[in-house]
Amino acid sequence: MAFGIQIYNTAGETVIDTERGESLLYAGTAYTATANSTYPKNNWTGSKLILARPASTGYTGKTISRYSWGGKWALAQTGAAAALVWRELRAQNEDQLTPANYGLVIYKSGGASSSNILLSATDLDATAELVATGKFNSTSGPGGAGGYYQEFSMDGSLDPGRYYVLATNTQSQYAPGVRGSTPYELHLDYRFDYTNGKILIQNYFVTNPTSSSATSNVESRSFDWAIFYVINGGTLDNNFS
């Protein structure tokens, strides 16, 4: 390394590396959506990744996902959390920051323009730390109406309201079975279980989901899921504590 700075965490993972030139991702402003049409239509920039969680522990057992029928953002229908909190996962170099005259600012090569910012400490109010990641490819679970999933256990000593899931590449679909068709649900999504301190990462398709004859199949996908823990500083967190 000829110039610049490298910082690692206690596990040896990179925090900042000026040669790599990767800008810090942080959690943007929290918004609460209460209906399909507002998630995350209002206040979404249209390109940033979306982190989301249920609006309260009262939504335990509900799913969080993108319902991408026709490419539209919305809450999934029956069975989904009807109110949720969401944030954008934003890169600091895309925010046209004007850092203060104090504190730590790290730029990549190319000069002190906002698009070269890798980290600006004084512009950070909320960070989002990756706490778990994997693929939607579990074969574990009860099958039937319970489906197939991986389990993530929330740290019981932490605020459960700070756990967010990466919703951008997920999907739920609920077909109620009108006019004699078979009802079904598709889950490539997350289910929050605050009662047991779990987040389930689900991947299954189930027919007749509310009957005793429910039948589910694994829907294995190779794309990534991720769970983040949001830490707030300068703004009041909309959490459960």
Place this chain on the structure above:
Amino acid sequence: MAYGLEVYAANGTKIISVSSRVSRSVASGTTSSINNGAYIDVAITDLTANDDWQVFVSATSPPQNINSKFQDCTRHSGYFRITNNMGVASAFDYVVVRTG
């Protein structure tokens, strides 16, 4: 604190600790349209298949049916691959994140 980076917000909350697994933005964009059954490889310097990397992909024109997530995104050395099995052609938005 023996080493590493700690960042405190204005109200004194520690928002980055020496053990934080920090996420960074590596690349983002939109692919050209991919036909059903086809794939596109996107080159990313240093990319690997391990969990230090994540690639988040979503179709820009998914169909209005159950196939709308029939795509895969696999990470490889130096590139990732998006395979479209949705039954219709679509471009895909992607964001590449590094956490290691």
